[in-house]
Amino acid sequence: MVQYVGVENLIQLIRSVGVETFLTELATYVEEDFRRWPEFDKTPRVASHSRDGVIELMPTADDALYSFKYVNGHPRNTRKGLQTVTAFGVLSDVQSGYPLMLSEMTLLTALRTAATSAVAARCLARPNSRVMAIIGLGAQSEFQATAFKALCGITHLRVYDVESAATEKFCRNMQTSGLDITVANSSQDAVSGADIITTVTADKLKATILSDNMIGAGVHINAVGGDCPGKTELQAALLNRGRVFVEYPEQTRIEGEIQQMPQDFPVTELWQVMTGDVQGRRSEQDITIFDSVGFATEDFSALRYLKDKILGTDFYTEIDLVAEPEDPRNLFGLLNQV
Amino acid sequence: MVQYVGVENLIQLIRSVGVETFLTELATYVEEDFRRWPEFDKTPRVASHSRDGVIELMPTADDALYSFKYVNGHPRNTRKGLQTVTAFGVLSDVQSGYPLMLSEMTLLTALRTAATSAVAARCLARPNSRVMAIIGLGAQSEFQATAFKALCGITHLRVYDVESAATEKFCRNMQTSGLDITVANSSQDAVSGADIITTVTADKLKATILSDNMIGAGVHINAVGGDCPGKTELQAALLNRGRVFVEYPEQTRIEGEIQQMPQDFPVTELWQVMTGDVQGRRSEQDITIFDSVGFATEDFSALRYLKDKILGTDFYTEIDLVAEPEDPRNLFGLLNQV
Known part of the structure; x- marks a missing residue:
């Protein structure tokens, strides 16, 4: 039998643990796996592209576990009341090839993306960072806010979205978060005085959410929204001025902010900062940029955490996804039994 | 909600329909999709290889539907009482990217492989074929026998396996099939007088199950067992003597019998025979060889058939694999509700 964590069970699990604790524990798995980056099959x-969007499979494995995530991206879905992004994933045993756990990953992806952002900021932002700007208050924004509060000590948010409905939703959801929230009247206004700037807009086009002249020395930019070909948020001049950190260069050069830059544009791999092989922030004046597009190992970490977390709980069911004939060579016999 | 067809429901569905009818209906979907081959994203x-085996993802799509199959291949699994191959798959809506149906595919793969073999034989074997040899009586063998009876009019089997336990299992399962079965004492003995020869051994190595001198004129060879790098069943001389038909050349040159041959070894694509663009069998004397490795479109056909077949039945359940927040941008709100 395969363990199954559906949406309802995952919600109940997160509520019982608490979102901040869930994000904090998840972050330790994400960080652990980044630190042993060379062990992964990457x-x-x-991607399968169609007129309205894309469906992607994201596999990865270490010596013991294999995972893949199915995820779609369909920008027009919201018009139909559907989500732009939905996802689910599977964790398997490498030695037997058998699937172990199937989980919803729409929520889990939002959580691992926020946890990864916070893990990156912990080694790239100034340690005394307290004020974060968030530009773009869509589905991912509250997860980012919560992760940065729990993991980076952010106490004050300066937020902006072009749609007031999104801003209202964000403020409502964050009402009891304990975060001090200032609603800004422009992106420019939002970033003023921020130690960390998170851009997480949803436009599927080359937009300039942050231009070079908006950014002062010492800032860490957490660029989450530019995550597929044709979709960017930062001005090229800003990328040239700061130091850019990425997950998996082969993928980020296609999908990230650096798709605007030449193929040999210098980047630093995040895992090397985590292992201490490469210095992250070098001075109080550095502008550091995490060009985040999301990578399969982060889903692996999330599934690995979830698998450990549900052990001994009621937050999963079992499904008969794998046939189990008594004699493995007698598959046909399953059809004959009466 | 996503439709879920687990092992138990699939078994019940197949029993209620009857294996032969299931294979026959499935074959019409397989054939239909082969005939519109250029419409598929291929x-x-x-593959993710490890010491003990491989885990593969097989995606494909047309304009309306997307499918992928997860399948492993672990030759040593049987020693642990596990199956060499297990599989599951998903059918999705291309327009929204949302998954529609999740199904077990261990049984379904065995069925679609047999249906595809029979569909190929219908346009490649002599129409008056009545006798089939089967070499290799593992998990796939009974499915092949049943499909060829139902779809090609085979009435007589000549079977052989190196292990007598496999032969006994096969004969027990086929007892009430209505097929006349002769147990041969060697591969050579099995193929004698056969119109069609199915090779479906499980060895993960370059074996010579059929050599050139064993094969007379007019025979159709259904080569199912050579399906991954390093695993073949037919002698190169035999491939040179017959005409070789394949599913997707790019994949078959890596995984099929023709991995032994030069990269420009001439093959005919099965779909072109099905559409009538290319002649299959040209004479009573032709040796035709279907070098089958299994392709994603066949899984697509199987899932498409299953989706239609469960409509209005009790042979599926629904699972909450996709989060459905009322406001798609308010994913975080799911965690706040009490």
Whole structure:
């Protein structure tokens, strides 16, 4: 039998643990796996493009576990009341090839993306960072806010979205978060005085959410929204001025902010900062940029955490996804029994 | 909600329909999709190799539906009482990217492989074929026998396996099939007088199950067992003597019998025979060889058939694999509700 964590069970699990604790524990798994980056079998995601969007498969594996995530991106879905992004994933045993756990990953992806952002900021932002700007208050924004509060000590948010409905939703959801929230009247206004700037807009086009002249020395930019070909948020001049950190260069050069830059544009791999092989922030004046597109190992970490977390709980069911004939060579016999 | 067809429901569905009818209906979907081959988005499978085996993802799509199959291949699994191959798959809506149906595919793969073999034989074997040899009586053998009876009019089997336990299992399962079965004492003995020869051994090595001198004129060879790098069943001389038909050349040149041959070894694509663009069998004397490795479109056909077949039945359940927040941008709100 395969363990199954559906949406309802995951919600109940997160509520019982608490979102901040869940994000904090998840972050330790994400960080652990980044630190042993060379152990993973890595490949850019396999995409199937259509007129309205894309469906992607994101596999990865270490010696013991294999995972893949199915994820779609359909920008027009919201018009139909559907989500732009939905996802689910599977964790398997490498030795037998058998699937172990199937989980919803729409929520889990939002959580691992926020946890990864916070893990990156912990080694790239100034340690005394307290004020974060968030530009773009869509589905991912509250997860980012919560992760940065729990993991980076952010106490004050300066937030902006072009749609007031999104801003209202964000403020409502964050009402009891304990964060001090200032609603800004422009992106420019939002970033003023921020130690960390998170851009997480949803436009599927080359937008300039942050231009070079908006950014002062010492800032860490957490660029989450530019995550597929044709979709960027930062001005090229800003990328040239700061130091850019990425997950998996082969994928980020296609999907990230640096798709605007030449193929040899210098980047630093985040895992090397985590292992201490490469210095992250070098001075109080550095502008550091995490060009985040999301990578398969982060889903692996999330599934690995979830698998450990549900152990001995009621937050999963079991499903008969794998046939189990008594004699493995007698598959046909399953059809004959009466 | 996503439709879920687990092992138990699939078994019940097949029993209620009857295996022969299931295979026959499935074959019409397989054939239909082969005939519109150029409409599919095709890519070789994405493999993650490890010491003990391989885990593969096999995606494909047309304008309306997307499918992928997860399948492993672990030859040593049987020693642990596990199956060499297990599989599951998903059918999705291309327009929204949302998954529609999740199904077990261990049984379904065995069925679609047999249906595809029979569909190929219908346009490649002599129409008056009545006698089939089967070499290799593992998990796939009974499915092949049943499909060829139902779809090609085979009435007589000549079977052989190196292990007597496999032969006994096969004969027990086929007892009430209505097929006349002769147990041969060697591969050579099995193929004598056969119109069609199915090779479906499980060895993960370059074996010579059929050599050139064993094969007379007019025979159709259904080569199912050579299906991954390093695993073949037919002698190169035999491939040179017959005409070789394949599913997706890019994949078959890596995984099929023709991995032994030069990269420009001439092959005919099965779909072109099905559409009538290319002649299959040209004479009573032709040796035709279907070098089958299994391709993603066949899984697509199987899932498409299953989706239609469960409509209005009790042979599926629904699972909450996709989060459905009322406001798609308010994913975080799911965690706040009490």
